[in-house]
Amino acid sequence: MNTTDNLIPLPRHVTPLDGQVFTLQPTARIIAEGAARTAAGQLQLLLQRGTGFELPIATHSSSGDISLELVETLDGGPEAYGLTVTDDAIRLTAQAPAGFFNAVQTLRQLFPASVEQPLTPHGAPHATPDAGTWVIPGVVIHDAPRFQYRGLMLDVARSFFTVEEVKEQIDVMGQFKLNALHLHLTDDQAWRIEIQPPADNPSGLDYGNLTAVGGAVNHPGTGLGPGRTGFYTQEDFKDIQRYAAARNVLVVPEIDLPGHVNAALAAIPQLNPDGRPQPMNTTGDVGYSTLDAGLPVTYEFVREVLGQLASITTGPYLHIGGDEALVTGHDNYVTMVREFARIGAETGKTVVGWNEYAEVDLPDGAVVQYWHGGFDPVVEKAGAGSPVLMSPAATTYLDQKYDPGSPIGLSWVEGGPFTWAEYYDWDPVQGGLAEHQVLGVEGPLWTETVRGNRQAYWLQYPRAVSLAEVAWSSRPARDLDGFRRRLGTLGERLSRQGVPFQEAPGVQWSARPSDPFADTMGTNSDEYGTIEA
Incomplete structure (x- = not known):
């Protein structure tokens, strides 16, 4: 599996680990302290909604866990991050909360698209624990942005x-x-x-x-x-x-x-x-x-x-x-x-x-x-x-x-x-x-x-x-x-x-978008109602 096929934007360095595959289990935990806690909570919510797993946040890791580890310095500044996926663990490293946030977004894209749920909270269903098999290819990523x-x-x-x-x-x-x-x-x-x-x-x-x-x-x-x-x-x-x-x-x-x-x-x-x-x-x-x-x-x-x-x-x-x-x-x-x-x-x-x-x-x-x-x-x-x-x-x-x-x-x-x-x-x-x-x-x-x-x-x-x-x-x-x-x-x-997009020609889309014009703007619905000053 080519790990860059669904990574956008393209990371600075991506090294596939041939033969290594991580499978997220219902018993997995997210390990984080200090500056990593906010991103850990965001990752927890994303994966809970997608997989149905509990994924509690803890402070000491074991096999099968996802760990967010603060490092003193990282080439590329506060938004830089590292991400390593092996058979028995996922490790995210950064020197600041911004780097952890970016690392979570890359990890998110390594999971199957079925992990995604509607962004709006209007009755969005949570997955059941047996909703799928959550497999990620082994990879080492070192990444940082070109522009601030x-x-x-x-x-x-x-x-x-x-x-x-x-x-x-x-x-x-x-x-x-x-x-x-x-x-x-x-x-x-x-x-x-x-x-x-x-x-x-x-x-x-x-x-x-x-x-x-x-x-x-x-x-x-x-x-x-x-x-x-x-x-x-x-x-x-x-x-x-x-x-x-x-x-x-x-x-x-x-x-x-x-x-x-x-x-x-x-x-x-x-x-x-x-x-x-x-x-x-x-x-x-x-x-x-x-x-x-x-x-x-x-x-x-x-x-x-x-x-x-x-x-x-x-x-x-x-x-x-x-x-x-x-x-x-x-x-x-x-x-x-x-x-x-x-x-x-x-x-x-x-x-x-x-x-x-x-x-x-x-x-x-x-x-x-x-x-x-x-x-x-x-x-x-x-x-x-x-x-x-x-x-x-x-x-x-x-x-x-x-x-x-x-x-x-x-x-x-x-x-x-x-x-x-x-x-x-x-x-x-x-x-x-x-x-x-x-x-x-x-x-x-x-x-x-x-x-x-x-x-x-x-x-x-x-x-x-x-x-x-x-x-x-x-x-x-x-x-x-x-x-x-x-x-x-x-x-x-x-x-x-639930994000409509233009189905641009010349692209082999993995799914078709919803119709952005199906709902009339300015109606009395909760989502599109007129907001009085």
Whole structure:
């Protein structure tokens, strides 16, 4: 049995142990202490649901057990891990919880796909103890990621995703060692994060209106269900981060400035030069809104919003947007973005922005996220010490239609088709960048046409799996035909999890996906009901 046939992303070193086979028995235990305990609990739950075995967590191992062992150092850093499978034991090693989480995901893929159960807790059955024979081939794996940042972006502004749906997104992406979730929280269509009334509010701004008005329903015109209202309280946002952190996923919040701000202009009249609120946007139009560089209240507002968001963000990054400010004017753009970046950096966070903001003097270490347009300013900023996050639209944008017949998705990017192959067969180190200058890769999903996770998954997968391997595995190790074979084995795993995916042609899928359009978004069902603000 070739142990790499169902491992995605491809590990750095895989050595099969010919003749060695491990069979998981009902008497097996999981051995873990300290930093390994969280991952051990996750492995226990996964295997309990799949096998029906009890698999208690203990501290001393014997034959037939699965042990998670903390080591002092491991080549490759905190996300690196080792995995050894022999006839009588499975041994996972790491120097940090992140490494143990990654090791568990690889071990998960070595088990038969029948170990998988639906990700949602709605009455998912647990297996009976005699549900199958759980055999794993002998292997030694030493693994670590190529890039530090391996992410997805979820646009919750155009179409709202509940806290539970965001958690489900984390569960799906985490199994492929994607470790960052960028939440696009604000745009012309909506404002999705609570900003509490500050004690010091010199201009008397009604921050509560940001969600009371800006959390209203967005444009409904997809034909696949109405838009959805809602927002995250600050406690919701903290809850999402706690859930993500336990699964080695970093949450990156974005407040898009100084364009894409119509929801803020509709909620807070003082942000408009005439003091009158703008009407809410019920279309997908962008590029027409801007904050005003000449209003002192602009900077008061941004300082309060970024300050509050930074105070509840556990990760190091704060995304301030900066894209498509088409009506702002160059001088005003430079004035505002320079100040917004400074305000963001003063919170103690590392500022991130779309590549347009590379035209501005930025704080030391600010991250440039490339998505479209000229690359020279990005390379210049990289040379000055700004890490680059690669999201070129033609090879990472998960909202693009697979082909003209796709029932959802956008089609503004030139080129295509936009299948798993195009998202796999490229390299993030390009255009004059050096390897050390690339922070990582992110696949954005814009949601003008998307309603709920089932539709989102259909656009994300399998293309997000391609991006996961691009970000994790070395360029020389990647092979399009080999990945095609491994991708096909993933079909049954995703199908059993209840994750719809696009049944891309040219791949021999081990199972067919469920229909992402079988349920109408925005109905009164528990899973897809409208969430009132």
